Amino acid sequence: MWCVETAAETRQERKARTRRAILAAALDIADEQSLAALSLRQVTREVGIVPTAFYRHFASVEQLGLALVDESFASLREMIRDVRRGNPELHGVIRGSVGVLVEHVHDQRAHFRFIGRERFGGVPAVRTAIRHELELFERELATDLARLSDLDAWTSEDLRVLANLIVNAMVSTAEGIISAPPEQPDAERAIIRTAEKQLRMIVVGAANWRSS
Amino acid sequence: MWCVETAAETRQERKARTRRAILAAALDIADEQSLAALSLRQVTREVGIVPTAFYRHFASVEQLGLALVDESFASLREMIRDVRRGNPELHGVIRGSVGVLVEHVHDQRAHFRFIGRERFGGVPAVRTAIRHELELFERELATDLARLSDLDAWTSEDLRVLANLIVNAMVSTAEGIISAPPEQPDAERAIIRTAEKQLRMIVVGAANWRSS
DNA sequence: CCTTTGAGTGAACAACCGTACACTCAAACC
DNA sequence: GGTTTGAGTGTACGGTTGTTCACTCAAAGG
Numbered sequence: 096m097w098c099v100e101t102a103a104e105t106r107q108e109r110k111a112r113t114r115r116a117i118l119a120a121a122l123d124i125a126d127e128q129s130l131a132a133l134s135l136r137q138v139t140r141e142v143g144i145v146p147t148a149f150y151r152h153f154a155s156v157e158q159l160g161l162a163l164v165d166e167s168f169a170s171l172r173e174m175i176r177d178v179r180r181g182n183p184e185l186h187g188v189i190r191g192s193v194g195v196l197v198e199h200v201h202d203q204r205a206h207f208r209f210i211g212r213e214r215f216g217g218v219p220a221v222r223t224a225i226r227h228e229l230e231l232f233e234r235e236l237a238t239d240l241a242r243l244s245d246l247d248a249w250t251s252e253d254l255r256v257l258a259n260l261i262v263n264a265m266v267s268t269a270e271g272i273i274s275a276p277p278e279q280p281d282a283e284r285a286i287i288r289t290a291e292k293q294l295r296m297i298v299v300g301a302a303n304w305r306s307s
Numbered sequence: 308m309w310c311v312e313t314a315a316e317t318r319q320e321r322k323a324r325t326r327r328a329i330l331a332a333a334l335d336i337a338d339e340q341s342l343a344a345l346s347l348r349q350v351t352r353e354v355g356i357v358p359t360a361f362y363r364h365f366a367s368v369e370q371l372g373l374a375l376v377d378e379s380f381a382s383l384r385e386m387i388r389d390v391r392r393g394n395p396e397l398h399g400v401i402r403g404s405v406g407v408l409v410e411h412v413h414d415q416r417a418h419f420r421f422i423g424r425e426r427f428g429g430v431p432a433v434r435t436a437i438r439h440e441l442e443l444f445e446r447e448l449a450t451d452l453a454r455l456s457d458l459d460a461w462t463s464e465d466l467r468v469l470a471n472l473i474v475n476a477m478v479s480t481a482e483g484i485i486s487a488p489p490e491q492p493d494a495e496r497a498i499i500r501t502a503e504k505q506l507r508m509i510v511v512g513a514a515n516w517r518s519s
Numbered sequence: 520c521c522t523t524t525g526a527g528t529g530a531a532c533a534a535c536c537g538t539a540c541a542c543t544c545a546a547a548c549c
Numbered sequence: 550g551g552t553t554t555g556a557g558t559g560t561a562c563g564g565t566t567g568t569t570c571a572c573t574c575a576a577a578g579g
Contacts, residue, residue, distance in 0.1 A: 106576055110526065129429035132343040134566060147568080148527045212427045215482060217341035226486070256504045260476060267475040270427060274438070292468045300512025318546055322556065346536065359538075360557045 122205045131217030160221040167206035168228045174199040189294045211270045334417045343429030372433040379418040380440045386411040401506045423482045
């Protein structure tokens with residue numbers, strides 16, 4: 096089982112490497128096509144392996160898609176950890192959160208793109224997986240919100256509704272940034288301003304909301 | 308040019324009919340696949356014509372997609388007309404608007420599904436066409452909002468931001484209704500409740516917003 | 520050291536794809 | 550009434566797809 100570490104790759108390292116290569120290639124292709132229109136052969140061609148070798152790693156393209164969902168939401172969770180680190184002052188928390196979002200969208204562009212596209216895309220299993228993950232994410236946000244001083248009297252349903260509103264606004268923001276003309280900072284800055292204003296509007300609404 | 312009206316179809320009537328049949332078939336197929344993964348042959352097979360006949364009506368599947376975008380937003384504009392007809396009382400306007408939305412989503416289900424799926428789908432031209440239409444829609448809503456008494460002092464930018472927030476929430480609501488388990492009224496009613504609450508939160512936020 | 524394992528190979532398949540081209544034949548036109 | 554037009558036909562083509570099957574051959578294991 097255990098061998099002395101040699102310079103050459105161990106067998107499972109090698110396998111893990113091509114698996115990651117497949118995921119990367121698929122994500123790369125899915126940036127301009129949708130997952131449903133992506134062919135197994137296209138992926139293996141880009142990886143540099145023969146089509147049939149694909150099955151050593153995934154039973155189908157659908158399974159590949161589910162793995163990509165996992166991968167994407169792992170990086171998303173990393174993002175929310177960064178947000179939690181921010182200072183809890185109101186004005187700062189808004190600008191900071193949007194900033195973290197924008198930053199993560201930039202260097203996890205492919206993941207966000209994938210989620211945005213496949214959320215309502217052609218592969219049902221992937222669709223429901225994303226919906227489920229997004230729901231978990233929303234629930235997490237709701238419990239975070241519950242800890243804020245102004246919102247501790249809210250019902251859990253109202254918190255969920257608020258979290259849903261925020262998540263939707265943020266998802267739209269992310270999708271806007273992704274499909275904005277690349278590296279034209281004006282359009283992007285406008286989107287960021289909009290996002291910040293919307294969050295502030297939502298917060299103002301929340302502050303004046305009396306839970307029924 | 309002009310002939311006496313006979314029982315048989317005129318030539319252009321016939322052409323228009325198969326064109327509509329193509330659009331309907333494509334919309335039907337796109338309900339479970341995405342447009343990018345839809346084949347010309349699949350469509351013509353469902354219509355009952357030979358593949359090459361497709362080109363008499365559309366130069367490509369992309370053009371078909373753009374036609375579908377037009378068709379879909381035509382019905383959406385019809386919806387907004389219905390909303391304008393509603394009474395302007397605050398509580399009523401929210402419940403009424405959500406009601407109209409839900410109703411239209413139900414009997415234009417395929418159109419809404421198509422827009423939701425292709426908004427970030429695999430065909431760039433269709434994507435940008437939808438984005439453009441949605442932007443027009445948003446602008447219309449902003450001018451509608453400007454007529455409300457509480458909002459007449461707002462800057463046009465703030466109105467656009469507010470309209471964007473509302474449209475995003477409504478789009479999410481529509482997508483939620485579409486992908487809710489069909490004809491299970493509980494899930495759908497929960498979505499409707501959420502949508503109404505979110506609109507109310509946004510309105511509360513707007514009411515307490517001082518335009519900068 | 521010999522055996523087992525399993526990631527990757529390579530050829531072959533049936534099915535489907537988009538599109539080119541020459542055609543029919545009834546309605547539209549002069 | 551003869552001619553033109555154009556929606557729809559039928560065949561055929563080269564290319565891509567998913568999946569099968571028997572295979573190699575180096576690392577892992579006893």
